[in-house]
Amino acid sequence: MTTINECTVIGYINNVPELRSTKSGMSVLNLWIETSSPRKLKSGQVVDEFEQHPVVLFGKLAERIASACEQDDLLYVKGPIRTRKRCAQSGEVYHLHEIVATEARLVSKWADEQERKRHDSTQKALGL
Numbered sequence: 001m002t003t004i005n006e007c008t009v010i011g012y013i014n015n016v017p018e019l020r021s022t023k024s025g026m027s028v029l030n031l032w033i034e035t036s037s038p039r040k041l042k043s044g045q046v047v048d049e050f051e052q053h054p055v056v057l058f059g060k061l062a063e064r065i066a067s068a069c070e071q072d073d074l075l076y077v078k079g080p081i082r083t084r085k086r087c088a089q090s091g092e093v094y095h096l097h098e099i100v101a102t103e104a105r106l107v108s109k110w111a112d113e114q115e116r117k118r119h120d121s122t123q124k125a126l127g128l
Contacts, residue, residue, distance in 0.1 A: 005080040007099050009053050010107060011035035013073050019066040029062035031055050033075060033099075054098040056082075065104050074107040 011033040018030050033055055036048040055077050057065055069075060079102040086096050 006078070007081050008076075008078045009033050009035060009055075009099065010074065010076045011053065013069055013071050013075055014052060016071050017066055017069060019062060026059055027062040027066075029057040029066050031057075031069075031075075033077060054096060055101055055104075056098055057101045057104060061101065061104055065101075065106075068106050076103075076105045076107050077101040078103040 014032040014034040020028050020030075022028060031054075033053045034050055035053065036050050038046050039049045040046050057077075065075070077099055079100045081097055082100050084096045084098065085093060087093055
């Protein structure tokens with residue numbers, strides 16, 4: 001049976017993208033994409049639930065996105081999910097699940113000022 005490892009995410013860049021190079025000279029861009037989904041509480045109030053998705057881009061795609069995007073831009077990414085074993089400073093081993101983008105596009109700068117204000121107030125409320 002064939003399986004599929006493909007993820008598509010449209011969300012806001014939640015950090016300042018970090019463009020680096022490998023020892024061999026390949027460009028690597030790491031960023032975090034934030035998505036939200038509405039959730040209804042028992043009280044009937046609807047609140048947004050936020051998820052953070054680590055994304056890594058390589059080569060010319062990394063360079064193009066790094067030059068076009070900045071924190072809080074709306075970005076479309078698509079690619080497989082990869083799991084890497086990492087070691088924290090404390091020595092504890094953990095697994096990082098990240099999207100290795102094979103496609104990426106800037107969807108827009110902020111669609112409107114009201115949307116940006118909502119995003120900023122939510123970030124402050126969450127202490128981010």
